[in-house]
Amino acid sequence: MENQKPSLMLVDGMALLFRAFYATAVTGQFMINSKGIPTNGIHGFIKHLFTAVSSFKPSHVAVCWDMGSKTFRTELFSSYKGNRGEAPVELIPQFDLVKEVVESFDIPNIGMVGFEADDCIGTIARQLSGHAKVSILTGDQDILQLLDDNISVILLKKGYGNYLVHTPETFFEEKGITPRQMIDLKALMGDPSDNYPGVKGIGEKTALKLLKEYNHVEGIISNLDGLSKSIKAKIEQDLEMLHLSRRLAEIKCDVPVNIALEEAGLKIVKEKALNKLTELELRGVQRLLPIDEAIVS
Structure with missing residues (x-):
């Protein structure tokens, strides 16, 4: 054996x-x-x-x-x-x-x-x-x-x-994303229990949709022009917080x-x-x- x-x-x-x-x-x-x-x-x-x-x-x-x-x-x-x-x-x-x-x-x-x-x-x-x-x-x-x-x-x-x-x-069965993408998910939606906001106005549903399409935060940012006007505006407005939230979210x-x-x-x-x-x-x-x-x- x-x-x-x-x-x-x-x-x-x-x-x-x-x-x-x-x-x-x-x-x-x-x-x-x-x-x-x-x-x-x-x-x-x-x-x-x-x-x-x-x-x-x-x-x-x-x-x-x-x-x-x-x-x-x-x-x-x-x-x-x-x-x-x-x-x-x-x-x-x-x-x-x-x-x-x-x-x-x-x-x-x-x-x-x-x-x-x-x-x-x-x-x-x-x-x-x-x-x-x-x-x-x-x-x-x-x-x-x-x-x-x-x-x-x-x-x-x-x-x-x-x-x-x-x-x-x-x-993957539960979320439809890979474990590593969870860091980007938290970067986008923030984490109320850890008290950081992510991007204002983006919740889990939108965040998951964006990640399934563009893979990660960098992918989303390099495709801002392909996003709906309102999502693009939200991300542009909170770009700095998005990057910071990702650093806070990553173990x-x-x-x-x-x-x-x-x-x-x-x-x-x-x-x-x-x-x-x-x-x-x-x-x-x-x-x-x-x-x-x-x-x-």
Whole structure:
């Protein structure tokens, strides 16, 4: 039998942590432990992580994090993500603690100041997709631009254990464009959740139509005279914003982070992991850990 390619799951840590936090915060279940520390986000993060590990059975796992809100994108456009409020006070202590928990599982934490988690994910996915089948676990559609023959995306749906898995084929079926064209799609229509406008008055329908015809932003710009008067006027009026939005939308795949595949091998040391969970008084998640009971004496 030929050697099976290793499989690496890259996890968008913030996506899991925020999703877990807000799912319980609405009912006020912050799971405050005896030290007065809320652990609801961490608890749900662990549950999301290992539910996905048991569903997709990766041989290797790494978690990528945002490292503060200032990045090269906020330097390009100061209102980038400027619509996001401050993190809730109950979530703040969980940012550092969740990384300690990941460390106790001997899973690498990866992040780089000045870049978003997505940029680290993109960089590592590209670096290692020749050596492993890469899947990316996130709740964020933006990452779909990274899809290729060796990179798939697992989108978290509501609840635990519900996923939508995308490959370049399923993406094309859904949108009628290639994953790379998603960058141009966002450049044209903007992204309200990241707070940049794209071209005023161009929505998804028009943007998709233009991309199917002219391939990318440059193709559209070099064919302005072939467009309807109103679309031409809109693009000309927002040309600078269109170029800027494209730079904001593109995930950088050349961030100065690297990781050797063997560093991410999934090998949890039972005692080390359980000590950390006990210290934080995280109950009911031990059984989710992929620890081979037969080997551990």
